[in-house]
C-alpha cells in the first residue's frame with residue numbers, strides 16, 4: 001500500500017488526508033501542535049454563513065476517525081521535506097511515497113505596529129483574541145463592563161510596506177464585518193466603527209453581508225487608517241485617523257480597539273525552501289508550480305501543497321485545495 005505524509009493538520013491537511021484514505025492510500029498526518037484542527041480551532045462563527053467553527057471541525061474530524069490506515073503524529077514538527085522522506089525536529093526520519101505540505105500561515109504579531117498600542121494599552125485586542133472571547137461568551141473590557149463604542153481596524157500587518165507585508169490577507173475585511181455584526185448582536189446599543197483602506201469583499205455572500213451590516217445593524221464604515229492610539233484619563237482610548245473620503249482628520253474616543261491582524265507566511269518557509277529546493281514567493285508564501293494548471297503542485301516532483309501555505313485563503317478554498325492535492329498525489333503515484 002502506498003503511504004503519503006501530510007504535514008499540517010489544519011482544514012487543508014485534514015481534507016487531503018481523508019481524500020487519500022478514500023483512495024486506499026495510507027496516510028500519516030504530522031502536526032506540530034498537540035491536536036489537529038489548525039487555526040479554525042480558535043474561531044467562533046464562520047463567515048459568510050455564521051456556522052459554528054466547531055461544527056465544521058467536528059465533521060472533518062469525524063471523516064478521519066473511521067480509518068485504520070491513518071496515523072496522526074501530534075506534537076511533531078517537520079523540518080525537512082522531500083517526496084520520499086520527512087525529517088522531524090527530533091531527528092526522526094519518516095519514509096513515504098509522496099508528501100503534501102499543508103502548514104498554513106502565521107498570524108501577524110500586532111506588537112510590531114507599536115502605534116496601535118497592542119500589548120501597551122488595555123482594551124486593544126486582536127481579531128483572533130476577539131474570536132476567543134466570543135467562544136468564551138465573555139466579551140468585556142479589561143476593567144470590567146461592556147464596551148459602548150468599539151473601533152475595528154483593517155489591514156494590520158497587511159498591505160503595509162513598513163512591515164514588509166505587501167500582500168492583502170484577503171479574509172480580514174469580511175472577518176471585520178462578521179465580528180462587527182456579532183458585537184452588535186451582543187451589545188445592540190453599542191456603536192461599532194470599521195476603519196478600512198478598501199473593502200475587499202470578494203467571496204459569495206460577502207458583499208451582501210457588508211450591506212446587511214450597514215442596513216440591518218447600523219454599523220459604521222469609515223474609509224481611513226488610524227495613525228495613533230493613546231489612553232485617556234478615564235480608561236478609554238483616543239484614536240486619531242484621517243477620513244480619506246472627506247479629507248478631514250478625525251479624533252474619537254472608544255472603549256475597545258480590535259486589530260484585524262493579517263495572514264503572514266510562516267517564518268519556517270524560508271528554511272523549508274532552501275533545504276528542500278522549493279520555490280518561495282516574495283511574500284514568503286510557497287510558490288506553486290503553475291497558477292492555473294498546477295496550483296497544488298510544487299516545483300519538486302512528488303511534493304504537493306494545500307491551503308494557506310501558498311497564499312491567504314478562506315476555509316472553503318483551503319478544503320478544496322486539500323481535495324485537489326489528494327487528486328494530484330493519486331495521479332502522480334499512478335504515473336510512476
Ligand SMILES: Cc1cc2nc3c(=O)[nH]c(=O)nc-3n(C[C@H](O)[C@H](O)[C@H](O)COP(=O)(O)OP(=O)(O)OC[C@H]3O[C@@H](n4cnc5c(N)ncnc54)[C@H](O)[C@@H]3O)c2cc1C
Pocket residue numbers: 007008009010011012013030031032033036037038039040043045046047048076077078079102103104105106107127128131171175261262263266268306307308309313314315316318
Ligand atoms: C482572525 C481570522 C478569522 C478567520 N475566520 C474565517 C472564517 O470565518 N471563515 C473562513 O472561511 N475563513 C476564516 N479564516 C481563514 C482560515 O483560518 C484559513 O482559511 C484556514 O485556517 C487555512 O487552513 P490551513 O489548513 O491551510 O492552515 P492552518 O489553519 O494554519 O493549519 C496549518 C496547520 O499546520 C501546522 N503546522 C505548521 N507548521 C508545521 C510543521 N512544520 N510541522 C507540522 N505541523 C505544522 C499548524 O500547527 C496547523 O495546525 C480566518 C482567518 C483569520 C486570521
Ligand code: SF4
Pocket residue numbers: 154155156158159167168169170171172173174197198199200260262
Ligand atoms: S482583506 Fe481587507 S483588511 Fe485584509 S488586508 Fe485585504 S484590504 Fe486589508
